[in-house]
Amino acid sequence: MSSAAQPIEPPADAGAAPAFSPLYQQIKALLVRSLQGGEWKPGESIPSELELAARFKVSQGTVRKAIDELAADGLLVRKQGKGTFVATHAEEHVQYRFLRLTPEEGASPPVERRVLDCRRLRAPADVARTLELKSGEAAVLVRRLLSAQGKPVVLDDIWLPGALFKGLTVEKLTGWRGPMYELFESEFGVRMIRAEEQIRAVAADAATAQWLEVAAGTPLLSVERLSRTYGDKPVELRRGLYNTAQHHYRNELS
């Protein structure tokens, strides 16, 4: 073979054309588009490396590098001998993928869920801004309580774009076994890819204290999470208050 890279899209060069990207980056983008478009659903397998190589007219190694990065980003999961699969929040066995709360020695994880409320309303200004909604657009607010062995641990307020979550009701939520994000995937086609959290220490107000069964003024962990789907589109704003008496938030630095 004489020359190497043959861009999938010819130059075309419209206006402020960004510099050329490596072939495997282009492949990566194409794969993301297919994921986004629902060509392969969560949990399903994508075509084999050789098939994709044939489809895109590149070598297996190039497809491989693209898939490697998508796997590192958590969008795909490789399983030797079986294939490559679309990552899902289902079957994140043992641990809920985004939940960093770990029980203290002797305690147990907060797995009991109780949905307190689920209503549609117009997004408050700050929520609208964060979720990139037009002001006054509809939003869904879910309030729920997570407990461990009967003791409440987390009080969550979850804001979702109304347009994406049309039929979300208390019944749907309470009837669901398994991670909430799995419901979002299967029922609403919204896959959470990554998220950013901002953590602060705050004092429990009267209402919160009641829900969490602590004294007003008790220090709580405030965890504000913005979750994004493909294309970094924000699709969930979650405000959690954690009682860290029997649990802690764990993090790894490198």
Add this chain to the structure above:
Amino acid sequence: MSSAAQPIEPPADAGAAPAFSPLYQQIKALLVRSLQGGEWKPGESIPSELELAARFKVSQGTVRKAIDELAADGLLVRKQGKGTFVATHAEEHVQYRFLRLTPEEGASPPVERRVLDCRRLRAPADVARTLELKSGEAAVLVRRLLSAQGKPVVLDDIWLPGALFKGLTVEKLTGWRGPMYELFESEFGVRMIRAEEQIRAVAADAATAQWLEVAAGTPLLSVERLSRTYGDKPVELRRGLYNTAQHHYRNELS
């Protein structure tokens, strides 16, 4: 070429021999040993991929994969056209690598440091256990205060194994400009590679409140960090209390 993998160490098979590991994993381990042994110091460049390939008698691609992983782990840094360098806590320009504290809109990062104390004493039981010291072994305790624009934000208690940090004094610390971890690297040859943090919300006690200039009982973020060097050896236990009025702890999930 007929066959591919030729393990660097012949089978030898002593007792409960672990399964063979891929060549690039073995290379990776060898590189870590060289880093650990100080063959290449932080900030220096390591030999080129071709040199290493020759040294280890493997192809460039195999060395490359080993280096890729070490770079992903944050042990090495690649610079196109220049070479591959040993990562360092110096020149982590702008942001201190492990510090996740971010100023709120309008506030500024906590860059002013004040060393309150630095003393050698026998490690308390819990510290000794965490740092894997023999009970009663010497430890160094550093207490310091980080401030932003004159307002205290973080109160840190830092425990270090006495054996590794022999000449650490208040003068050395206060005289040092730049990240503390950089001092540890250059003066004591201890490189922090990764760390785990446990985060809780706690109420300020009287003494802490005074240092942080808040009312007693104010909710604070308790951040307990265990830092490790090569071989996952624990070398620092840091207990920080953060005032999150003007700052927050940021985290990314994926």
Add this chain to the structure above:
DNA sequence: TAGTGGTCTAGACCACATG
């Protein structure tokens, strides 16, 4: 111009999963 890391290819063989 020479040296470095970065991309790409083509083909071999290995390890694992399944029928």
Add this chain to the structure above:
DNA sequence: ATGTGGTCTAGACCACTAC
């Protein structure tokens, strides 16, 4: 036995850095 991902090689060329 076949198909999948995982490892390894050898060699080409590109992009960036330095002298």
